[in-house]
Amino acid sequence: MQTLVAGGTGFVGTALVCELTARGHDVTVLARTPEDADLPSSVKRVACDLLEADTEDVREAVAGHDSVVNLVALSPLFTPSGGDEMHERLHLGGTEKLVAAAAAEGVTRFVQMSALGADPDGPTHYIRAKGRAEAVVRDSALEWTIVRPSVVFGDGGEFVHFTKLLTTPYVTGLPGGGKTRFQPIWVGDLAPMLADCVADPEHVGQTYELGGPEVLTLADVAAAIYTAAGKSLRIVPVPMPMAKLGLTLGGLIPGFPMGADQYRSLRFDNTVGGGDPEANEVRAFGVDPADLRTFESYLASDGGDAGTDNRTSGSRGGRDTDDGPQNSSDADDRVRADGGWTRGVRSLFVGRETLGLFTFLSLAWGLPAVVDIYSAPVFRLLFIPSYLVSMVVYDGFVGLENVTYAVQNAVPGEWAYAWDAGLVVTFYLFAVAAVLVGRLVRNRFGGRRLVESTASRP
Amino acid sequence: MSLRYTLVGGMLLLGLLLAAQALLSTPMVTVEECTATGVAEATTPSSTPDCVRYTERAWGQQLYLFVLGLGIAGLGVGLVVVDRRLVRR
Numbered sequence: 359m360q361t362l363v364a365g366g367t368g369f370v371g372t373a374l375v376c377e378l379t380a381r382g383h384d385v386t387v388l389a390r391t392p393e394d395a396d397l398p399s400s401v402k403r404v405a406c407d408l409l410e411a412d413t414e415d416v417r418e419a420v421a422g423h424d425s426v427v428n429l430v431a432l433s434p435l436f437t438p439s440g441g442d443e444m445h446e447r448l449h450l451g452g453t454e455k456l457v458a459a460a461a462a463e464g465v466t467r468f469v470q471m472s473a474l475g476a477d478p479d480g481p482t483h484y485i486r487a488k489g490r491a492e493a494v495v496r497d498s499a500l501e502w503t504i505v506r507p508s509v510v511f512g513d514g515g516e517f518v519h520f521t522k523l524l525t526t527p528y529v530t531g532l533p534g535g536g537k538t539r540f541q542p543i544w545v546g547d548l549a550p551m552l553a554d555c556v557a558d559p560e561h562v563g564q565t566y567e568l569g570g571p572e573v574l575t576l577a578d579v580a581a582a583i584y585t586a587a588g589k590s591l592r593i594v595p596v597p598m599p600m601a602k603l604g605l606t607l608g609g610l611i612p613g614f615p616m617g618a619d620q621y622r623s624l625r626f627d628n629t630v631g632g633g634d635p636e637a638n639e640v641r642a643f644g645v646d647p648a649d650l651r652t653f654e655s656y657l658a659s660d661g662g663d664a665g666t667d668n669r670t671s672g673s674r675g676g677r678d679t680d681d682g683p684q685n686s687s688d689a690d691d692r693v694r695a696d697g698g699w700t701r702g703v704r705s706l707f708v709g710r711e712t713l714g715l716f717t718f719l720s721l722a723w724g725l726p727a728v729v730d731i732y733s734a735p736v737f738r739l740l741f742i743p744s745y746l747v748s749m750v751v752y753d754g755f756v757g758l759e760n761v762t763y764a765v766q767n768a769v770p771g772e773w774a775y776a777w778d779a780g781l782v783v784t785f786y787l788f789a790v791a792a793v794l795v796g797r798l799v800r801n802r803f804g805g806r807r808l809v810e811s812t813a814s815r816p
Numbered sequence: 817m818s819l820r821y822t823l824v825g826g827m828l829l830l831g832l833l834l835a836a837q838a839l840l841s842t843p844m845v846t847v848e849e850c851t852a853t854g855v856a857e858a859t860t861p862s863s864t865p866d867c868v869r870y871t872e873r874a875w876g877q878q879l880y881l882f883v884l885g886l887g888i889a890g891l892g893v894g895l896v897v898v899d900r901r902l903v904r905r
Contacts, residue, residue, distance in 0.1 A: 746888075
């Protein structure tokens with residue numbers, strides 16, 4: 359069977375492509391940068407940006423295939439670069455293009471990966487876009503199947519990353535005490551079910567809600583992750599109104615990875631039939647929910663550092679392949695937001711730009727007291743930035759020197775250089791603030807970002 | 817890129833803080849004006865200075881700092897505009 363997997367270089371896509379290839383399908387992946395993906399050599403690759411491509415481009419990619427699987431997605435866990443409107447543009451717009459192209463090219467089977475709770479009138483941009491995309495698929499003349507999984511975990515996935523980003527070991531605050539419930543399903547269990555949807559006619563016209571073997575709260579998930587890493591965890595409930603305020607305000611900051619949508623999604627459970635095991639439709643694929651892999655067993659084996667260990671554990675049949683690094687085109691926004699945010703905060707305090715600016719301000723201020731470097735008038739200009747920072751931030755408008763005086767008064771002893779030490783600290787804080795402002799401006803208005811954001815779209 | 821936007825960040829931060837300081841602070845200047853009355857009737861002429869000191873708001877300094885702050889911030893904005901144009905070409 360000739361199968362096109364749109365988003366086939368992503369987290370779920372990679373596992374599905376391996377599964378389909380193992381079943382003898384001739385697989386083509388459609389992604390923005392398919393050449394970077396580590397996929398079986400027999401897989402054909404088509405570079406296509408569903409946001410930018412017109413229907414003709416997509417038709418060209420779809421032509422000659424019997425079935426199409428649409429896995430192209432943005433994460434609901436993080437605000438996508440380009441804003442929440444990207445959900446509508448990609449999930450709905452991308453699906454419309456694929457469905458139109460599939461119908462025009464005579465494709466028979468169309469498998470749409472949606473999400474639990476997909477609803478055109480749902481509470482978040484993601485859920486609404488997924489709901490509208492489902493409607494497009496249902497209204498088509500194709501032989502369609504819609505799969506709505508709960509959160510998916512596995513190597514290269516984002517669920518563990520997201521939880522780690524949201525929490526800290528030992529003591530952590532969680533919105534509402536982390537009572538939001540999930541039914542995580544392992545990617546190695548989901549991929550064979552998606553492959554079944556492609557091949558078996560019995561799944562045509564069905565919408566399946568799929569979950570894992572257990573219902574876990576966010577607090578359970580966080581505790582399991584840190585327990586697997588040998589660390590304890592104590593949850594401190596964060597009142598939901600406070601979480602709402604924090605995420606809503608955070609969402610207004612350019613580059614902040616979460617926003618109001620993430621708060622809204624935390625208010626609703628992500629379970630099949632309210633967690634009723636009988637409602638779990640994995641049985642349609644001949645699978646007993648009890649046979650599915652648990653989150654805990656995944657963490658105990660190799661998932662403690664999920665995302666750094668790139669082994670894919672294969673299908674239900676026990677295949678254990680080494681697929682190498684996974685290029686998550688359907689997850690790259692969130693992975694970038696996740697790792698990028700942590701690294702960004704760290705580099706803000708110890709990055710080259712911060713330390714460089716701090717060194718410049720300190721030397722320009724302090725060196726003239728030791729070395730006569732400013733005898734030439736041109737060098738005197740170098741003193742101006744330090745002087746202005748000192749004037750405005752330290753002994754002027756912001757008045758940080760008052761902190762120095764307070765410390766001086768509180769701690770007994772001789773403080774000959776307290777004022778100067780306070781000024782040096784001020785230079786450092788100013789450097790941190792300047793780099794932060796620079797990054798915000800670059801992300802919001804910078805010319806280079808136009809190129810980066812284009813490249814980051816699925 | 818990073819250096820450019822570090823400079824932009826520094827200029828915007830410093831410039832806007834300086835402008836805010838100029839707006840929110842009230843620098844004062846003390847002026848002393850003197851007039852003298854001369855008496856030439858005696859053998860030795862003498863004069864009695866009559867000086868008045870008064871303090872008033874230093875509008876000039878405030879304006880200078882405000883314009884300086886906006887100028888520095890404007891340089892930062894200019895750098896962003898140049899960056900965008902260069903990238904678009």
